[in-house]
Amino acid sequence: MPVEVLITRVRDGVELPSYAHPGDAGGDLQIAVDVTIQPGERVLVPTGIAIALPEGYAAFVHPRSGLAARHGLSIVNTPGTIDAGYRGEVQVCLINTDPTEPIELQRGDRIAQLVIQQVWQARFVEVTDLPASIRGAGGHGSSGGVAGWTGTSELS
Numbered sequence: 001m002p003v004e005v006l007i008t009r010v011r012d013g014v015e016l017p018s019y020a021h022p023g024d025a026g027g028d029l030q031i032a033v034d035v036t037i038q039p040g041e042r043v044l045v046p047t048g049i050a051i052a053l054p055e056g057y058a059a060f061v062h063p064r065s066g067l068a069a070r071h072g073l074s075i076v077n078t079p080g081t082i083d084a085g086y087r088g089e090v091q092v093c094l095i096n097t098d099p100t101e102p103i104e105l106q107r108g109d110r111i112a113q114l115v116i117q118q119v120w121q122a123r124f125v126e127v128t129d130l131p132a133s134i135r136g137a138g139g140h141g142s143s144g145g146v147a148g149w150t151g152t153s154e155l156s
Helices: 065-071
Strands: 006-009 026-030 035-037 042-052 057-063 073-075 080-082 089-096 103-105 110-118
Touching: 026 042, 035 042, 035 089, 042 110, 057 065, 057 073, 057 089, 065 073, 080 089, 089 110
Parallel strands: none
Antiparallel strands: 006 042, 026 110, 035 103, 042 089, 057 080, 057 110, 073 089
16 A cells, blocks of 8 residues: 655756656656766765655665666665655765766656655664574674675774
8 A cells, every 4th residue: 555755846847756667666766957977976966856754654765777787876875764754855875886987967867766665663672692593693794605704803
């Protein structure tokens, strides 16, 4: 069942997010300005919209896979999180990962996807020891995914 998300245009002439296909998880977000992103450069770009999410929901801004594959365009803090209490303009921190070619974006280009999800707030309970589990403290390649990983941290 769809959740109602209130939305307003904060810049004239921008399009509201829309789903490309029935059943899609993310609605396409468009850029509200023209911009050129140089190789390795990151820029915060406006979408021209602001939203009001119901309590218990958050919006997550994901990269568009086609732009990532074709041009190396991604989002720095992917996914970007929009909390239910935020009422400002939705902006996206884009990065050009291509080592040589700039990316030119025009107002109205689809740059990201907005996924709305129900979220729970946790009640954090401090304890002296955590209960045991099969996995234990193994992480960051402990299941064989990172060659040469010893399971120790160099940050200690």
